[in-house]
Amino acid sequence: MERSESDGASEDAMDSFLEKFQNQPYRGGFHQDQWEEEFEKIPLFMKKAPSEIDPKENPDLACLQSIIFDEERSPEEQAKTYKDEGNDYFKEKDYKKAVTSYTEGLKKKCTDPDLNAVLYTNRAAAQYYLGNFRSALNDVMAARKLKPRHLKAVVRGALCHLELKHFAEAVNWCDEGLQIDAKEKKLLEIRAKADKLKRTEQRDMRKAKVKEKKEQTQNEALLQAVKARHIRLVSEAASEDEESVAGGLGELSLDGLSSENPYGARLSLDELGRLSWPVLFLYPEYAQSDFISAFHEDSRLIDHLMVMFGETPSWDLERKYCPDHLEVYFEDEDREELYKVPLKSTLLQVLQHPRYLVKALTPAFLVCVGSSPFCKNYLQGRKVHQIQ
Numbered sequence: 370m371e372r373s374e375s376d377g378a379s380e381d382a383m384d385s386f387l388e389k390f391q392n393q394p395y396r397g398g399f400h401q402d403q404w405e406e407e408f409e410k411i412p413l414f415m416k417k418a419p420s421e422i423d424p425k426e427n428p429d430l431a432c433l434q435s436i437i438f439d440e441e442r443s444p445e446e447q448a449k450t451y452k453d454e455g456n457d458y459f460k461e462k463d464y465k466k467a468v469t470s471y472t473e474g475l476k477k478k479c480t481d482p483d484l485n486a487v488l489y490t491n492r493a494a495a496q497y498y499l500g501n502f503r504s505a506l507n508d509v510m511a512a513r514k515l516k517p518r519h520l521k522a523v524v525r526g527a528l529c530h531l532e533l534k535h536f537a538e539a540v541n542w543c544d545e546g547l548q549i550d551a552k553e554k555k556l557l558e559i560r561a562k563a564d565k566l567k568r569t570e571q572r573d574m575r576k577a578k579v580k581e582k583k584e585q586t587q588n589e590a591l592l593q594a595v596k597a598r599h600i601r602l603v604s605e606a607a608s609e610d611e612e613s614v615a616g617g618l619g620e621l622s623l624d625g626l627s628s629e630n631p632y633g634a635r636l637s638l639d640e641l642g643r644l645s646w647p648v649l650f651l652y653p654e655y656a657q658s659d660f661i662s663a664f665h666e667d668s669r670l671i672d673h674l675m676v677m678f679g680e681t682p683s684w685d686l687e688r689k690y691c692p693d694h695l696e697v698y699f700e701d702e703d704r705e706e707l708y709k710v711p712l713k714s715t716l717l718q719v720l721q722h723p724r725y726l727v728k729a730l731t732p733a734f735l736v737c738v739g740s741s742p743f744c745k746n747y748l749q750g751r752k753v754h755q756i757q
Contacts, residue, residue, distance in 0.1 A: 444479040451477070452488055459495055467495040486516035493525050502532045518549050527559045536567035591638050598644075598666075600720045602727050634662035636730050643667065646716065649733040650677070654743045655684045666717040670697055670710060670734070689738050696739040698753070699725055699732075706752045710734065714756070722756065 451474030458467035471492035475485065493508035509526035512519055523546035530539035543560035546553060595602065634647035648664040650673075651657075659677055674692045681688050697710045701724045710719050719725060720732060737744040 444477040445481050445484065448474040448477040448479040448481075448484055448488065450474075452484070452491065455488075455491060455495070459491065462498075464495040464498045468492055468499070471495065482515040486512040486519050486522065489515070490519060490522045490525060493522070493529075497525060497529060497532075502529045505529050506533070520546060520549050520553065523549065524553070524555050524559070527556065527563070531559060531563050531566075534566075534570075536563045536570055539563035540567060587638070591636055591644075594638055594642065594644055595636075598717065598721060600727060601725065602730065604729065634660075637663065644717075646720075646727075647731050648673075648716070649731055650736050651733060652684075652690075652736050653747060654737055654741070657682070657684050664716055664732075666720070667715050669713050669715050670719070671712040674712065674736075689741065694738050694740060695736055696744065698735040698737075700735065701726075704752075706754060707735070707748065708754045708756055710756055719756075 451470045455467045455470030455474065458464070458470055471488050474488045475492075479485065489508045489512035493505040493512065496502075496505035496508060506526060506529040509522040509529065512522040513526070516522070523542055527539050527542040527546065530536070530542060540560055540563045543556045543563065546556045547560070550556075636647070637645045639645065644666045645663040646666065648661045650659040650661070652659075661673060664673065671692060674695055674697075678690055678692050678695070682690065692712075695712070697712060698707045699710060699719065699722075700707055704724075706724075708722065708724060716732065720727060725732075737747060
């Protein structure tokens with residue numbers, strides 16, 4: 370069969386093109402060792418979009434972005450695009466970017482109240498997962514102003530109140546949501562939990578008030594007992610002008626009675642109206658101490674020393690701290706004077722001495738061996754009074 374001249378020329382041109390095409394290497398192909406990286410540069414196959422898009426490095430992606438966020442489109446269309454973008458970030462659990470996208474959508478100020486309500490509600494969800502419960506609550510409140518019966522906003526608001534420990538408010542939000550949908554499972558679960566926690570909180574508050582009232586009554590009784598004994602109290606940091614004496618102890622002392630001693634014990638009053646004090650014995654020669662958590666006011670000093678030194682303490686290498694050899698003093702820091710206390714004195718008798726000040730609700734005594742060189746040096750230059 371014969372062919373026309375035009376057909377022949379066309380075929381010759383095609384043959385020439387194919388021959389030229391086959392002889393030229395293809396420069397846009399993927400290298401077999403880098404095909405995954407090459408695919409990642411194509412917008413369709415990207416697993417994660419870059420945080421910042423450089424038109425020179427990602428011209429295809431920049432082109433798509435300019436189309437998607439075209440400012441010439443209506444505010445509603447732009448807000449919806451940002452909403453969809455935020456939803457994608459939310460699915461990826463990238464809540465910070467989701468918040469940013471929803472915020473950009475709201476900035477478009479579209480006139481669709483339903484769309485704006487969704488943007489607020491979705492942003493609230495992202496804020497919730499970021500732990501920003503107050504911001505999330507503000508968003509759901511804004512959503513409900515636009516759409517009062519928006520159930521998702523009610524659910525998320527109830528969750529926010531629950532996290533913020535606003536249990537009564539959480540119950541109220543649940544009740545409002547259940548008026549919209551009485552079978553909403555999530556609201557029923559939140560309400561049950563919030564109501565239980567609310568009741569527990571109310572019970573704990575009642576217990577705390579009862580405990581506070583009981584402690585106040587006990588402290589007032591302690592204060593009256595101390596006043597009746599003419600014992601002077603002073604706080605650790607009080608100056609001489611701030612000392613609370615006898616009948617004028619005032620609120621400062623009452624507040625002090627309500628707290629524990631620095632060593633973990635408290636002044637106490639038994640059923641017979643007798644006081645027991647936390648007492649500290651200091652041994653300056655060896656920088657040692659003993660603490661008695663409940664020293665009854667009618668007990669004698671010698672009685673406790675007999676118990677404490679019934680066995681030789683590990684730090685007394687010379688075995689000289691025997692009850693019969695010990696001397697006990699209290700210090701008047703204002704006058705820089707010492708008072709030697711008879712070992713057979715009761716604690717009450719010592720505390721009632723006009724120069725004794727009980728600091729931090731803890732009477733303290735200095736103990737040393739009377740015949741020791743240390744005791745003589747320690748007392749040298751100090752004025753010492755002997756209590757009869």
